[in-house]
Amino acid sequence: SYELTQPPSVSVSPGQTARITCSGDALPKHSANWNQQKPGQAPVLVIYKDNERPSGIPERFSGSTSGTTVTLTISGVQAEDEADYYCQSVDSSGTYVVFGGGTKLTVL
Amino acid sequence: QVQLQESGPGLVKPSETLSLTCTVSGGSISSYYWTWIRQPPGKGLEWIGFIHYSGSTNYNPSFKSRVTISGDTSKNQLSLKLTSVTAADTAMYYCARDSGIDFPFGYWGQGTLVTVSP
Numbered sequence: 001s002y003e004l005t006q007p008p009s010v011s012v013s014p015g016q017t018a019r020i021t022c023s024g025d026a027l028p029k030h031s032a033n034w035n036q037q038k039p040g041q042a043p044v045l046v047i048y049k050d051n052e053r054p055s056g057i058p059e060r061f062s063g064s065t066s067g068t069t070v071t072l073t074i075s076g077v078q079a080e081d082e083a084d085y086y087c088q089s090v091d092s093s094g095t096y097v098v099f100g101g102g103t104k105l106t107v108l
Numbered sequence: 109q110v111q112l113q114e115s116g117p118g119l120v121k122p123s124e125t126l127s128l129t130c131t132v133s134g135g136s137i138s139s140y141y142w143t144w145i146r147q148p149p150g151k152g153l154e155w156i157g158f159i160h161y162s163g164s165t166n167y168n169p170s171f172k173s174r175v176t177i178s179g180d181t182s183k184n185q186l187s188l189k190l191t192s193v194t195a196a197d198t199a200m201y202y203c204a205r206d207s208g209i210d211f212p213f214g215y216w217g218q219g220t221l222v223t224v225s226p
Contacts, residue, residue, distance in 0.1 A: 001169065001170075030210050031209065031210045032210075033210065033211070033212040033213070035153075035213065037153075042202060042216040042217065042218050042219050043153065043202075043213070043216055044216070045207070045212055045213055045214050048207065048208065048212035048214070049208065049209065049210070049212065054207075054214060086152065086153050088153075088211070088212075088213070089210055090210050090211060094210075095166060096155070096166070096168065096169070097143070097155040097158070097168075097211050098155065099145075099152060099153040099154065099155060100152075101152050102152040102153070
Protein backbone atom coordinates (compact mmCIF):
# COMPACT_ATOMS: atom_id res chain seq x y z
CA SER A 1 0.00 0.00 0.00
CA TYR A 2 1.05 3.58 -0.64
CA GLU A 3 2.78 5.50 2.15
CA LEU A 4 3.71 9.08 2.89
CA THR A 5 6.78 9.45 5.11
CA GLN A 6 7.25 12.30 7.58
CA PRO A 7 9.83 12.84 10.34
CA PRO A 8 8.31 12.10 13.75
CA SER A 9 9.42 15.38 15.25
CA VAL A 10 10.85 18.79 14.47
CA SER A 11 11.99 21.37 17.02
CA VAL A 12 12.62 25.07 16.50
CA SER A 13 13.00 28.19 18.60
CA PRO A 14 10.47 31.00 18.34
CA GLY A 15 11.11 33.24 15.36
CA GLN A 16 13.05 30.60 13.46
CA THR A 17 11.92 28.70 10.37
CA ALA A 18 10.48 25.21 10.65
CA ARG A 19 10.53 22.82 7.71
CA ILE A 20 8.57 19.58 7.71
CA THR A 21 9.04 17.15 4.85
CA CYS A 22 6.77 14.50 3.39
CA SER A 23 7.95 11.91 0.88
CA GLY A 24 5.93 9.69 -1.42
CA ASP A 25 6.40 8.14 -4.83
CA ALA A 26 3.17 9.57 -6.24
CA LEU A 27 3.78 13.16 -5.15
CA PRO A 28 5.13 14.21 -8.57
CA LYS A 29 1.75 13.21 -9.99
CA HIS A 30 -0.64 14.28 -7.22
CA SER A 31 -0.65 17.33 -5.00
CA ALA A 32 -0.19 17.31 -1.25
CA ASN A 33 -2.17 18.94 1.50
CA TRP A 34 -1.11 19.79 5.03
CA ASN A 35 -3.24 19.64 8.16
CA GLN A 36 -2.45 21.13 11.56
CA GLN A 37 -3.82 19.46 14.66
CA LYS A 38 -3.55 20.91 18.14
CA PRO A 39 -4.24 18.78 21.22
CA GLY A 40 -7.90 17.97 21.68
CA GLN A 41 -8.91 19.64 18.43
CA ALA A 42 -9.91 18.53 14.96
CA PRO A 43 -7.34 18.98 12.20
CA VAL A 44 -7.27 22.22 10.23
CA LEU A 45 -6.17 22.50 6.59
CA VAL A 46 -3.21 24.90 6.34
CA ILE A 47 -1.89 24.17 2.83
CA TYR A 48 -3.58 22.57 -0.20
CA LYS A 49 -2.46 21.80 -3.75
CA ASP A 50 1.16 21.77 -2.57
CA ASN A 51 1.42 25.51 -1.95
CA GLU A 52 -1.99 27.17 -1.71
CA ARG A 53 -3.09 28.71 1.57
CA PRO A 54 -6.76 28.60 2.61
CA SER A 55 -8.43 31.80 3.68
CA GLY A 56 -7.55 32.72 7.24
CA ILE A 57 -4.25 30.83 7.38
CA PRO A 58 -1.31 33.11 8.25
CA GLU A 59 1.19 33.96 5.50
CA ARG A 60 4.00 32.39 7.49
CA PHE A 61 2.69 29.00 6.35
CA SER A 62 3.89 27.97 2.90
CA GLY A 63 4.39 24.82 0.89
CA SER A 64 6.76 23.66 -1.80
CA THR A 65 7.47 20.57 -3.82
CA SER A 66 10.50 18.93 -5.38
CA GLY A 67 10.21 15.55 -6.99
CA THR A 68 8.89 12.99 -4.52
CA THR A 69 9.14 15.35 -1.53
CA VAL A 70 6.87 18.15 -0.41
CA THR A 71 7.77 20.57 2.34
CA LEU A 72 5.70 22.62 4.75
CA THR A 73 7.59 25.73 5.82
CA ILE A 74 6.59 27.87 8.78
CA SER A 75 8.52 31.14 8.82
CA GLY A 76 8.88 33.08 12.04
CA VAL A 77 7.48 30.25 14.14
CA GLN A 78 5.25 31.28 17.02
CA ALA A 79 4.40 29.36 20.17
CA GLU A 80 0.87 28.86 18.86
CA ASP A 81 2.25 26.86 15.93
CA GLU A 82 3.19 24.00 18.23
CA ALA A 83 1.06 21.12 16.94
CA ASP A 84 1.04 17.89 14.98
CA TYR A 85 1.23 18.31 11.23
CA TYR A 86 -0.03 15.71 8.77
CA CYS A 87 0.59 15.63 5.06
CA GLN A 88 -2.12 14.03 2.93
CA SER A 89 -2.43 13.06 -0.69
CA VAL A 90 -3.72 10.20 -2.85
CA ASP A 91 -2.11 7.11 -4.32
CA SER A 92 -0.87 6.95 -7.91
CA SER A 93 -4.27 5.92 -9.22
CA GLY A 94 -5.93 8.84 -7.46
CA THR A 95 -8.27 6.36 -5.82
CA TYR A 96 -7.21 6.12 -2.21
CA VAL A 97 -6.55 8.91 0.28
CA VAL A 98 -3.40 8.60 2.35
CA PHE A 99 -2.08 10.48 5.39
CA GLY A 100 1.50 10.71 6.49
CA GLY A 101 2.33 9.52 9.98
CA GLY A 102 2.45 13.05 11.35
CA THR A 103 5.19 15.34 12.65
CA LYS A 104 5.15 16.86 16.09
CA LEU A 105 6.41 20.43 15.92
CA THR A 106 7.87 21.61 19.21
CA VAL A 107 8.55 25.30 19.77
CA LEU A 108 11.41 25.48 22.24
CA GLN B 109 -20.32 28.21 6.37
CA VAL B 110 -20.40 24.43 6.14
CA GLN B 111 -20.50 22.67 9.51
CA LEU B 112 -20.27 18.96 10.25
CA GLN B 113 -21.35 17.23 13.44
CA GLU B 114 -20.70 13.59 14.24
CA SER B 115 -22.96 11.65 16.56
CA GLY B 116 -23.41 8.10 17.77
CA PRO B 117 -22.76 5.73 20.67
CA GLY B 118 -19.57 6.38 22.57
CA LEU B 119 -19.26 2.75 23.63
CA VAL B 120 -19.57 -0.34 21.45
CA LYS B 121 -19.03 -3.96 22.47
CA PRO B 122 -16.49 -6.15 20.68
CA SER B 123 -17.87 -8.02 17.65
CA GLU B 124 -20.77 -5.56 17.33
CA THR B 125 -21.36 -2.88 14.69
CA LEU B 126 -20.21 0.71 15.12
CA SER B 127 -22.74 3.16 13.65
CA LEU B 128 -22.12 6.90 13.37
CA THR B 129 -23.93 9.78 11.72
CA CYS B 130 -22.55 13.04 10.40
CA THR B 131 -25.06 15.87 10.09
CA VAL B 132 -24.15 18.60 7.63
CA SER B 133 -25.41 22.17 7.88
CA GLY B 134 -24.71 25.22 5.74
CA GLY B 135 -24.36 23.12 2.61
CA SER B 136 -25.80 20.14 0.80
CA ILE B 137 -24.29 16.66 0.68
CA SER B 138 -25.49 16.58 -2.91
CA SER B 139 -22.10 17.97 -3.89
CA TYR B 140 -18.50 17.05 -3.18
CA TYR B 141 -16.99 13.99 -1.52
CA TRP B 142 -17.83 13.20 2.09
CA THR B 143 -15.26 11.29 4.05
CA TRP B 144 -14.78 9.42 7.30
CA ILE B 145 -11.38 9.57 9.00
CA ARG B 146 -10.37 8.12 12.34
CA GLN B 147 -7.57 8.63 14.87
CA PRO B 148 -6.76 6.07 17.56
CA PRO B 149 -5.69 7.64 20.86
CA GLY B 150 -2.17 9.02 20.57
CA LYS B 151 -1.82 7.95 16.95
CA GLY B 152 -2.14 9.43 13.47
CA LEU B 153 -4.99 10.01 11.07
CA GLU B 154 -6.38 7.11 9.05
CA TRP B 155 -8.68 7.50 6.05
CA ILE B 156 -11.66 5.12 6.19
CA GLY B 157 -13.50 5.97 2.99
CA PHE B 158 -15.73 8.41 1.19
CA ILE B 159 -19.04 8.76 -0.56
CA HIS B 160 -19.49 10.95 -3.60
CA TYR B 161 -22.69 12.93 -4.07
CA SER B 162 -23.47 10.62 -6.99
CA GLY B 163 -23.65 7.77 -4.49
CA SER B 164 -20.41 6.08 -5.42
CA THR B 165 -18.15 5.01 -2.59
CA ASN B 166 -14.53 4.08 -2.07
CA TYR B 167 -12.96 2.52 0.97
CA ASN B 168 -9.54 2.02 2.48
CA PRO B 169 -8.62 -1.57 1.60
CA SER B 170 -7.78 -2.09 5.27
CA PHE B 171 -11.51 -1.77 6.07
CA LYS B 172 -13.09 -2.86 2.85
CA SER B 173 -14.88 -5.91 4.08
CA ARG B 174 -16.23 -4.26 7.24
CA VAL B 175 -17.19 -0.72 6.28
CA THR B 176 -20.21 0.90 4.65
CA ILE B 177 -20.66 4.62 4.07
CA SER B 178 -24.01 5.94 2.93
CA GLY B 179 -25.79 9.25 2.53
CA ASP B 180 -29.31 10.51 3.17
CA THR B 181 -29.94 13.63 1.13
CA SER B 182 -33.34 14.19 2.73
CA LYS B 183 -31.69 14.59 6.13
CA ASN B 184 -28.41 15.97 4.78
CA GLN B 185 -26.53 13.27 6.66
CA LEU B 186 -23.92 10.67 5.97
CA SER B 187 -23.40 7.56 8.00
CA LEU B 188 -20.65 5.09 8.80
CA LYS B 189 -21.10 1.45 9.72
CA LEU B 190 -18.14 -0.67 10.78
CA THR B 191 -18.85 -4.29 11.57
CA SER B 192 -17.12 -6.80 13.83
CA VAL B 193 -15.30 -4.17 15.86
CA THR B 194 -12.40 -4.88 18.17
CA ALA B 195 -10.44 -2.81 20.66
CA ALA B 196 -8.26 -1.69 17.72
CA ASP B 197 -11.26 0.26 16.41
CA THR B 198 -11.25 2.52 19.47
CA ALA B 199 -10.65 5.97 18.04
CA MET B 200 -11.87 9.48 17.46
CA TYR B 201 -13.99 9.39 14.32
CA TYR B 202 -14.20 12.47 12.11
CA CYS B 203 -16.31 13.28 9.09
CA ALA B 204 -14.86 15.72 6.59
CA ARG B 205 -15.58 17.31 3.23
CA ASP B 206 -13.12 17.74 0.41
CA SER B 207 -12.35 21.13 -1.07
CA GLY B 208 -10.88 20.22 -4.44
CA ILE B 209 -8.47 18.05 -6.34
CA ASP B 210 -6.56 15.39 -4.41
CA PHE B 211 -8.97 15.74 -1.49
CA PRO B 212 -7.86 18.63 0.66
CA PHE B 213 -10.19 18.45 3.64
CA GLY B 214 -11.27 22.01 4.15
CA TYR B 215 -14.12 21.12 6.49
CA TRP B 216 -13.97 18.79 9.48
CA GLY B 217 -16.39 17.85 12.20
CA GLN B 218 -15.26 18.08 15.81
CA GLY B 219 -15.06 14.29 16.01
CA THR B 220 -16.69 11.72 18.23
CA LEU B 221 -14.83 9.26 20.44
CA VAL B 222 -15.83 5.64 20.14
CA THR B 223 -14.53 3.12 22.63
CA VAL B 224 -14.78 -0.60 21.97
CA SER B 225 -15.04 -2.43 25.27
CA PRO B 226 -17.10 -5.25 26.81
